[in-house]
Amino acid sequence: MGFALTSEPMGGAEAFLLMAEPGCCPGCAPNNPSAVVEVLAERPLTTGAGALRVSGVLRVSADADGWRYQVRDAEIARVVRRRTLMAVSPLFCLPVPAVAQAADGLAVDIHSHAGNLTRMSYGRGGFSAVADPMRQGGLSAISLAVVSDSPIIQLTNGRLRPGRDPRPGELYAFSQHSFPALHALAREQGMPIVRTAADLRTARSARPSVIVASEGADFLEGKIERLDEAYQRWALRHLQLTHYRPNELGDIQTEPSVQGGLTAFGAEVIRRCNALGIVVDVAHATFEGVKKAAAATTKPLVLSHTSLITRPAAWTRRILPDHAKAVAATGGIIGIWPVADYFPNIVSYATDGFARMVDVVGIDHVGLGTDQLGLVGASAMSSYADLPQLAAALRMKFNAEETAKLLGGNYRRVFEVCVG
Ligand SMILES: [Zn+2]
Numbered sequence: 001m002g003f004a005l006t007s008e009p010m011g012g013a014e015a016f017l018l019m020a021e022p023g024c025c026p027g028c029a030p031n032n033p034s035a036v037v038e039v040l041a042e043r044p045l046t047t048g049a050g051a052l053r054v055s056g057v058l059r060v061s062a063d064a065d066g067w068r069y070q071v072r073d074a075e076i077a078r079v080v081r082r083r084t085l086m087a088v089s090p091l092f093c094l095p096v097p098a099v100a101q102a103a104d105g106l107a108v109d110i111h112s113h114a115g116n117l118t119r120m121s122y123g124r125g126g127f128s129a130v131a132d133p134m135r136q137g138g139l140s141a142i143s144l145a146v147v148s149d150s151p152i153i154q155l156t157n158g159r160l161r162p163g164r165d166p167r168p169g170e171l172y173a174f175s176q177h178s179f180p181a182l183h184a185l186a187r188e189q190g191m192p193i194v195r196t197a198a199d200l201r202t203a204r205s206a207r208p209s210v211i212v213a214s215e216g217a218d219f220l221e222g223k224i225e226r227l228d229e230a231y232q233r234w235a236l237r238h239l240q241l242t243h244y245r246p247n248e249l250g251d252i253q254t255e256p257s258v259q260g261g262l263t264a265f266g267a268e269v270i271r272r273c274n275a276l277g278i279v280v281d282v283a284h285a286t287f288e289g290v291k292k293a294a295a296a297t298t299k300p301l302v303l304s305h306t307s308l309i310t311r312p313a314a315w316t317r318r319i320l321p322d323h324a325k326a327v328a329a330t331g332g333i334i335g336i337w338p339v340a341d342y343f344p345n346i347v348s349y350a351t352d353g354f355a356r357m358v359d360v361v362g363i364d365h366v367g368l369g370t371d372q373l374g375l376v377g378a379s380a381m382s383s384y385a386d387l388p389q390l391a392a393a394l395r396m397k398f399n400a401e402e403t404a405k406l407l408g409g410n411y412r413r414v415f416e417v418c419v420g
């Protein structure tokens with residue numbers, strides 16, 4: 001979708017450029033050969049003065065002097081009225097081809113509670129659609145997390161905090177409802193469970209997949225053998241050590257530190273995850289905890305949902321550059337969190353959220369962590385159907401190969417090393 005720029009009279013043109021914004025004359029075509037789409041038609045097309053939706057065969061041209069993207073055998077599918085355009089603004093003003101390209105490869109959300117999983121863990125409500133929006137957006141797999149400490153967490157003055165201590169056996173018992181709910185969701189949505197690196201490598205959005213994850217290892221209740229059980233029985237492949245409760249494994253960012261970051265049991269769980277083939281996620285852990293986790297692990301760490309700050313702040317879930325670098329130094333990745341308070345729209349999520357983290361840790365160490373249906377406030381990317389817009393926004397800063405790494409390639413690399 002875009003605006004035609006043509007040297008022909010308005011009556012019709014067999015070749016014209018499609019630009020993100022209205023141009024006034026051929027001279028206002030951008031210098032960047034990737035910023036417009038060259039449209040070639042078999043017969044003159046009436047372009048008019050408004051926005052157009054063009055269909056045809058998308059080609060990427062190797063001609064160094066030409067435009068990078070071409071649509072051949074073009075037809076004008078629809079003339080978009082101004083009101084429609086305003087409704088999708090500012091997303092419409094992104095180059096179309098980036099969307100088409102990003103949908104080709106593997107794309108993974110590394111932290112999600114999609115499909116109403118948290119409520120369904122209590123047997124409440126029904127599942128909401130997951131697979132359809134993933135197919136629409138071109139997302140291949142999600143790391144879908146049960147929330148291990150959910151029964152005792154409450155919102156207090158805008159902060160999620162433990163409301164009480166769990167009763168002995170309570171959080172393990174809860175996991176015996178939440179993991180089956182996750183599997184029921186995957187079954188209902190026709191989504192295969194990822195058990196091996198090969199499963200993830202071959203995951204495609206036509207039949208999107210689920211990686212079983214837990215946000216918090218509270219269900220272990222200090223018993224290491226329950227990790228083996230979860231690996232076997234529930235196909236757990238991605239474990240976040242802590243959540244909103246300082247638990248048996250370590251401290252968290254949103255409560256006072258009481259156990260030096262990571263406990264001996266936390267280190268034992270990391271080593272067992274390394275041996276079994278479970279990705280270790282240090283989201284919510286303190287910087288001290290992350291440094292100790294980095295020392296304990298032999299595999300890359302993931303910090304699945306956060307974003308960068310440059311100055312310390314109390315009780316924030318965001319991280320300082322050194323905290324991010326400690327994760328990247330293990331070969332791991334940091335998922336960028338689309339909290340709308342920080343990133344009001346998808347363009348800022350990409351060009352500020354992703355790009356600033358890449359500046360600090362490099363292109364190989366950043367991923368997508370939407371925390372879908374887990375955010376307290378609004379999300380800059382509330383639906384997987386919006387993934388093409390994110391891909392297009394990333395393409396404003398990154399090339400196709402870099403964008404593919406950010407949207408899934410980096411997690412795939414970590415998953416291959418950790419899970420095998
Ligand atoms: Zn979280």
Ligand SMILES: [Zn+2]
Nearest residue numbers: 113215371374
């Ligand atoms: Zn979450």
